[in-house]
Amino acid sequence: MQLISETAVDGRPGPGFPLAWPVLDGVDMTDIRKFGDGQPWGDFARLRAEAPVMWHSETRHGGPGFWVVTRHADVMAVNGDPETFSSQRGGILMAQGRPEQRHALLYRASMDAMINLDGGNHLQLRREHMPYFTPSYLRGVTEKVRGEVTRLLNEMADKGECDLVENFSAVLPLFTLCEILGVPPEDRPKFLKWMHYLELAQNMAGEQATAGLTPTLELMQFIADFNSNVEEMFDYGRHMLHKRRLDPKADLLSAIARAKVEGEELSDEFLDGSWLLIVFAGNDTTRNTLSGSMKLLTEFPEQRAKLIANPALLPGAVNEFIRMVSPVIYMRRTATRDAVINGQTIAEGEKVIMYYGAANRDAEVFANPDQLIVDRPNADKHIAFGYGPHTCIGKRVAQIQLEEAYRQILARFPDMRWNGDIDIAPNNFVHAIRKLGVSFSPERKAA
Numbered sequence: 001m002q003l004i005s006e007t008a009v010d011g012r013p014g015p016g017f018p019l020a021w022p023v024l025d026g027v028d029m030t031d032i033r034k035f036g037d038g039q040p041w042g043d044f045a046r047l048r049a050e051a052p053v054m055w056h057s058e059t060r061h062g063g064p065g066f067w068v069v070t071r072h073a074d075v076m077a078v079n080g081d082p083e084t085f086s087s088q089r090g091g092i093l094m095a096q097g098r099p100e101q102r103h104a105l106l107y108r109a110s111m112d113a114m115i116n117l118d119g120g121n122h123l124q125l126r127r128e129h130m131p132y133f134t135p136s137y138l139r140g141v142t143e144k145v146r147g148e149v150t151r152l153l154n155e156m157a158d159k160g161e162c163d164l165v166e167n168f169s170a171v172l173p174l175f176t177l178c179e180i181l182g183v184p185p186e187d188r189p190k191f192l193k194w195m196h197y198l199e200l201a202q203n204m205a206g207e208q209a210t211a212g213l214t215p216t217l218e219l220m221q222f223i224a225d226f227n228s229n230v231e232e233m234f235d236y237g238r239h240m241l242h243k244r245r246l247d248p249k250a251d252l253l254s255a256i257a258r259a260k261v262e263g264e265e266l267s268d269e270f271l272d273g274s275w276l277l278i279v280f281a282g283n284d285t286t287r288n289t290l291s292g293s294m295k296l297l298t299e300f301p302e303q304r305a306k307l308i309a310n311p312a313l314l315p316g317a318v319n320e321f322i323r324m325v326s327p328v329i330y331m332r333r334t335a336t337r338d339a340v341i342n343g344q345t346i347a348e349g350e351k352v353i354m355y356y357g358a359a360n361r362d363a364e365v366f367a368n369p370d371q372l373i374v375d376r377p378n379a380d381k382h383i384a385f386g387y388g389p390h391t392c393i394g395k396r397v398a399q400i401q402l403e404e405a406y407r408q409i410l411a412r413f414p415d416m417r418w419n420g421d422i423d424i425a426p427n428n429f430v431h432a433i434r435k436l437g438v439s440f441s442p443e444r445k446a447a
């Protein structure tokens with residue numbers, strides 16, 4: 001299979017056609033500092049209302065500009081037409097950066113993965129993953145998740161105050177993913193470290209660019225730690241996948257290791273890419289939704305009360321949590337031909353970026369979109385998991401974890417609340433909550 005990292009193009013400069021919508025002052029989706037307080041909901045509302053398909057000049061990475069798409073119907077249209085809007089031509093990330101700016105290993109692995117494939121090769125590789133995402137397989141996973149939630153809450157029970165991320169949200173998705181992958185328990189703590197550095201990758205690139213030739217000692221140390229962790233993560237993945245190729249087990253690692261596309265096993269580049277995709281997509285998104293849901297329940301106490309009074313609302317409420325948090329901020333596509341979205345002609349080769357959080361707060365679809373409504377009748381119309389051939393393969397895995405977590409949290413700690421302490425990574429791709437302080441009445445130990 002051709003390497004995407006060697007064939008992808010970072011879009012045409014553009015815009016190739018006259019603008020149908022204005023360019024809004026002050027909207028800069030490449031300014032990662034803006035995302036350190038959460039997503040720019042105010043900008044999203046302006047964009048949906050005044051410029052739903054807005055041309056955005058590339059201001060920071062020095063590459064081509066892109067189209068910002070924010071309305072629900074338009075995001076669905078782009079996602080639903082993979083022949084016109086390709087994942088493979090330029091990958092799903094906003095910018096590839098100049099070769100000298102890239103982290104070579106991370107760049108290659110972020111490109112050579114199924115999320116960036118189109119057509120038959122994508123379907124084939126996705127099919128190889130599927131046995132580990134079917135309802136019958138996930139029934140067993142649900143039991144294990146339930147047990148892990150209980151164990152984690154038991155450990156927190158007498159604290160009264162703690163960081164929910166460290167004690168819970170970072171640990172549960174890692175446990176679940178490692179169970180599905182088949183990673184031995186003793187190796188799992190390493191994943192926590194790797195996630196920490198991956199979430200800060202964008203921030204580091206920004207600081208490096210600002211520092212130019214005079215980085216501080218602190219930055220140099222961080223870069224060295226970053227590089228050694230990234231290398232360790234790929235070394236471990238390659239080691240495990242090759243081990244499973246020789247000695248397969250009934251786990252997702254073996255399915256990836258033995259997957260065949262175009263009649264051949266995956267190259268080392270695609271093994272690295274598949275490893276990075278599953279480790280990042282499977283962990284980070286659910287972690288941030290677990291934490292974000294607690295923040296929402298604190299901000300909307302009457303909705304918490306409603307859920308506690310009627311736990312049968314939980315599966316729908318979980319969809320509502322995911323709609324409101326929308327932890328994946330955007331996905332990118334590249335136009336394979338001239339096409340029109342909401343009156344704007346996009347030229348072949350131009351980049352189109354879909355903002356899921358913006359689409360999920362579109363009042364055309366969701367009444368009072370900024371309100372958490374645990375019994376919202378159409379919460380399942382959210383598109384936080386994407387739409388079309390690349391729709392999240394782990395959707396049910398995420399929902400299971402959120403349901404099991406909040407069923408037990410609300411039953412055992414009905415007054416658990418975010419206490420105002422929060423730390424969000426400056427990152428415009430994933431909404432990454434690194435710390436969320438919570439307070440609650442400790443459970444009394446049985447005498």
Ligand code: HEM
Pocket residue numbers: 087092114115116126177277278281282283285286289322326327328331384385386387389390391392393394395397398
């Ligand atoms: C709340 C949690 C999650 C959210 C919001 C989320 C979001 C998404 C989105 C938006 C996509 C679509 C990408 C595109 O259209 O280009 C995606 C794809 C993907 N997700 Fe998730 N995800 C979540 C949890 C998970 C979990 C738990 C796993 C694995 C255990 C996972 C694995 C993947 C993979 C492998 C893909 C690529 C699918 C493909 O290319 O066919 N995700 N996810």
